[in-house]
Amino acid sequence: xxxxxxxxxxxxxxxxxxxxxxxxxxxxxxxxxxxxxxxxxxxxxxxxxxxxxxxxxxxxxxxxxxxxxxxxxxxxxxxxxxxxxxxxxxxxxxxxxxxxxxxxxxxxxxxxxxxxxxxxxxxxxxxxxxxxxxxxxxxxxxxxxxxxxxxxxxxxxxxxxxxxxxxxxxxxxxxxxxxxxxxxxxxxxxxxxxxxxxxxxxxxxxxxxxxxxxxxxxxxxxxxxxxxxxxxxxxxxxxxxxxxxxxxxxxxxxxxxxxxxxxxxxxxxxxxxxxxxxxxxxxxxxxxxxxxxxxxxxxxxxxxxxxxxxxxxxxxxxxxxxxxxxxxxxxxxxxxxxxxxxxxxxxxxxxxxxxxxxxxxxxxxxxxxxxxxxxxxxx
Amino acid sequence: xxxxxxxxxxxxxxxxxxxxxxxxxxxxxxxxxxxxxxxxxxxxxxxxxxxxxxxxxxxxxxxxxxxxxxxxxxxxxxxxxxxxxxxxxxxxxxxxxxxxxxxxxxxxxxxxxxxxxxxxxxxxxxxxxxxxxxxxxxxxxxxxxxxxxxxxxxxxxxxxxxxxxxxxxxxxxxxxxxxxxxxxxxxxxxxxxxxxxxxxxxxxxxxxxxxxxxxxxxxxxxxxxxxxxxxxxxxxxxxxxxxxxxxxxxxxxxxxxxxxxxxxxxxxxxxxxxxxxxxxxxxxxxxxxxxxxxxxxxxxxxxxxxxxxxxxxxxxxxxxxxxxxxxxxxxxxxxxxxxxxxxxxxxxxxxxxxxxxxxxxxxxxxxxxxxxxxxxxxxxxxxxxxxxxxxxxxxxxxxxxxxxxxxxxxxxxxxxxxxxxxxxxxxxxxxxxxxxxxxxxxxxxxxxxxxxxxxxxx
Numbered sequence: 134x135x136x137x138x139x140x141x142x143x144x145x146x147x148x149x150x151x152x153x154x155x156x157x158x159x160x161x162x163x164x165x166x167x168x169x170x171x172x173x174x175x176x177x178x179x180x181x182x183x184x185x186x187x188x189x190x191x192x193x194x195x196x197x198x199x200x201x202x203x204x205x206x207x208x209x210x211x212x213x214x215x216x217x218x219x220x221x222x223x224x225x226x227x228x229x230x231x232x233x234x235x236x237x238x239x240x241x242x243x244x245x246x247x248x249x250x251x252x253x254x255x256x257x258x259x260x261x262x263x264x265x266x267x268x269x270x271x272x273x274x275x276x277x278x279x280x281x282x283x284x285x286x287x288x289x290x291x292x293x294x295x296x297x298x299x300x301x302x303x304x305x306x307x308x309x310x311x312x313x314x315x316x317x318x319x320x321x322x323x324x325x326x327x328x329x330x331x332x333x334x335x336x337x338x339x340x341x342x343x344x345x346x347x348x349x350x351x352x353x354x355x356x357x358x359x360x361x362x363x364x365x366x367x368x369x370x371x372x373x374x375x376x377x378x379x380x381x382x383x384x385x386x387x388x389x390x391x392x393x394x395x396x397x398x399x400x401x402x403x404x405x406x407x408x409x410x411x412x413x414x415x416x417x418x419x420x421x422x423x424x425x426x427x428x429x430x431x432x433x434x435x436x437x438x439x440x441x442x443x444x445x446x447x448x449x450x451x452x453x454x455x456x457x458x459x460x461x462x463x464x465x466x467x468x469x470x471x472x473x474x475x476x477x478x479x480x481x482x483x484x485x486x487x488x489x490x491x492x493x494x495x496x497x498x499x500x501x502x503x504x505x506x507x508x509x510x511x512x
Numbered sequence: 513x514x515x516x517x518x519x520x521x522x523x524x525x526x527x528x529x530x531x532x533x534x535x536x537x538x539x540x541x542x543x544x545x546x547x548x549x550x551x552x553x554x555x556x557x558x559x560x561x562x563x564x565x566x567x568x569x570x571x572x573x574x575x576x577x578x579x580x581x582x583x584x585x586x587x588x589x590x591x592x593x594x595x596x597x598x599x600x601x602x603x604x605x606x607x608x609x610x611x612x613x614x615x616x617x618x619x620x621x622x623x624x625x626x627x628x629x630x631x632x633x634x635x636x637x638x639x640x641x642x643x644x645x646x647x648x649x650x651x652x653x654x655x656x657x658x659x660x661x662x663x664x665x666x667x668x669x670x671x672x673x674x675x676x677x678x679x680x681x682x683x684x685x686x687x688x689x690x691x692x693x694x695x696x697x698x699x700x701x702x703x704x705x706x707x708x709x710x711x712x713x714x715x716x717x718x719x720x721x722x723x724x725x726x727x728x729x730x731x732x733x734x735x736x737x738x739x740x741x742x743x744x745x746x747x748x749x750x751x752x753x754x755x756x757x758x759x760x761x762x763x764x765x766x767x768x769x770x771x772x773x774x775x776x777x778x779x780x781x782x783x784x785x786x787x788x789x790x791x792x793x794x795x796x797x798x799x800x801x802x803x804x805x806x807x808x809x810x811x812x813x814x815x816x817x818x819x820x821x822x823x824x825x826x827x828x829x830x831x832x833x834x835x836x837x838x839x840x841x842x843x844x845x846x847x848x849x850x851x852x853x854x855x856x857x858x859x860x861x862x863x864x865x866x867x868x869x870x871x872x873x874x875x876x877x878x879x880x881x882x883x884x885x886x887x888x889x890x891x892x893x894x895x896x897x898x899x900x901x902x903x904x905x906x907x908x909x910x911x912x913x914x915x916x917x918x919x920x921x922x923x924x925x926x927x928x929x930x931x932x933x934x935x936x937x938x939x940x941x942x943x944x945x946x947x948x949x950x951x952x953x954x955x956x957x958x959x960x961x962x963x964x965x966x967x968x969x970x
Binding site: 135136137138139140142143144146147148150151154181182183184187190191194195198201204205207208211215217218219221236285286287 | 513517518519521522523525526529530557558560561692693695696699700703722725905906908909912913916939943946947950951952954955956957958959
């Protein structure tokens with residue numbers, strides 16, 4: 134009888150899970166892992182014989198197994214309860230969540246750096262020829278900002294030394310490409326400017342970046358108003374930073390998501406990917422995540438404030454641009470934003486043939502300096 | 513397909529159990545047919561193209577098995593052994609020999625585009641076991657090719673053992689009982705094996721790989737020992753876990769396979785270690801190589817020669833690399849020393865000393881086994897013999913991250929579980945224990961894509 138009970142329980146589990154897996158509607162993406170899930174592979178004899186088919190089926194099963202999220206969450210809970218300092222590739226250092234680097238690389242890819250600098254040189258030259266100003270804005274990623282907060286037994290960088298950052302900035306200087314190193318300013322108070330549980334800066338960091346960029350523009354290029362009448366306050370919802378999201382939001386934190394109000398709001402119209410959308414820079418449906426700013430990553434956004442006396446700006450970059458843009462538009466007649474991870478219609482040069490902003494801001498975090506894909510490949 | 517994968521646990525296993533058990537018990541041949549079809553699919557899943565080689569092995573050995581009652585059986589046996597060894601040699605060792613010849617003689621013979629089929633060492637040895645057992649009249653020739661095909665390709669032990677001798681399973685192929693109690697034992701055994709592999713071995717693999725991938729001159733004394741100890745635990749939980757799963761699966765289908773491990777790390781000598789480690793391989797070499805060579809019933813010189821041949825082959829069986837050969841010979845030499853001088857001394861020493869002695873040499877052996885090249889192994893060993901108290905940050909990291917697993921791994925390598933399992937009320941506790949272990953394994957499998965089986969490459 135005892136044996137039958139054991140058989141019943143075991144078989145009940147191994148039989149019911151596949152049935153539920155096959156019956157349930159497959160999800161397309163995993164919110165907590167922030168990635169798309171595998172789709173069932175098309176059958177072909179060739180794929181079967183090459184071994185690809187079964188391997189893709191296995192990936193599909195791993196991604197869609199019934200109860201997957203519950204079990205992953207339980208596993209995270211277990212590791213947190215065991216006080217594991219690294220859970221789901223996230224380092225837990227006091228109240229900070231940082232990425233785990235694992236094996237450290239001795240050298241960065243010099244070819245990628247050369248390629249990236251060459252592209253920037255071409256773009257900078259193009260801008261000079263066409264009476265546009267090009268400014269590279271270098272922002273420390275959160276893990277770099279808090280690199281001295283890693284436990285001393287863990288590597289605090291993907292590389293053995295800081296030569297990637299210093300060589301890249303030296304490269305920009307050598308090529309006479311205007312740039313601002315935000316580390317110089319944000320390092321004054323990283324705790325104030327950065328999120329504890331997200332890989333971005335917070336709104337204070339974005340605002341500091343805005344102030345420094347506008348200061349540079351006014352000093353070196355042209356006159357544009359600088360918004361200072363804003364008050365920053367935390368939003369009412371519990372913030373789910375990207376790193377805490379990897380931990381299913383199970384890491385207890387007082388980290389907040391911030392918003393601001395302007396004393397004198399600047400009215401505007403907004404277009405996302407060519408379509409008119411609500412005139413707001415905060416997404417109420419994303420109130421607990423960084424996607425709150427500008428509604429997350431969008432291929433092309435245009436904000437028109439209809440003040441033709443002011444200059445136009447084009448911002449290029451990854452999600453670090455989002456928080457910055459929520460304030461930046463207030464200083465310009467038109468602000469456009471391109472994210473080349475999603476924007477595929479034209480290369481930057483084709484885009485600039487049709488559109489002539491006064492200033493181009495190329496915003497990169499220091500983990501992306503030599504990435505040659507997405508916003509590292511402007512065409 | 514590996515046992516410790518979600519597709520095996522939740523798709524393959526329920527499917528094979530369902531189709532196997534909807535066939536009435538009295539139609540054992542049909543049940544064997546189900547098992548054979550699923551076993552071949554199991555192999556096809558991992559080696560779609562090289563399954564033909566498995567078919568070839570089955571057919572060759574089937575026909576040679578039938579010839580083992582002819583007057584020329586010795587010739588047929590020799591031919592059969594040559595064919596099997598040739599097949600293994602070409603697919604596993606040819607490129608190694610070419611590389612060695614290129615290095616030795618400064619020639620540049622191009623390497624062949626050969627991929628080693630999964631489990632070829634295991635199924636070739638099983639096939640040889642069949643032919644030799646029939647030759648020796650320890651078993652009858654198998655007239656039913658499907659039964660022989662099932663013996664050679666049965667999925668529980670097809671790709672990583674244990675190596676089941678034909679004489680041990682011959683009867684079970686045609687006559688075996690299916691009892692609920694045995695099936696339930698099989699579940700326990702399978703889940704324990706799965707837990708050994710997924711919860712322990714995979715963690716130790718992260719530690720060992722992290723350390724062994726560093727250049728030897730970048731290691732410190734303590735880190736080198738930590739890495740070697742981690743690999744010592746990894747290979748035990750990996751392989752014994754796989755064997756437990758195979759034995760457990762066998763029980764689910766009514767088969768009783770012989771044990772393959774018996775707490776090898778509690779050994780008090782190297783000789784004892786080899787009586788407890790990968791017993792099916794040791795038994796195979798004993799029965800089919802060592803004893804035919806004359807075993808120990810010969811002169812001391814010949815005995816030493818026999819041991820060196822057997823251990824050289826044992827090492828080389830594990831892989832086409834000088835590291836494996838060195839590992840095998842290293843144990844051969846240790847066994848000879850123990851046999852002729854040390855055993856009497858060891859018997860008089862306190863248990864704790866003999867345990868340390870055995871573990872020391874076992875761990876050193878695993879460094880040879882784990883290293884990618886002999887030169888790396890020697891450099892690594894040099895670091896292990898240059899004492900210093902420098903604590904590498906990696907040790908702190910791994911200890912803080914994996915301490916529960918390290919602790920569990922060390923404790924469970926001793927037969928404490930057996931002691932607990934004998935307690936009166938343990939059977940009640942075993943239900944939640946099995947359930948918790950199974951859920952923990954699935955959780956871990958979902959989290960980790962890092963899931964290599966060491967013995968698959970043999």
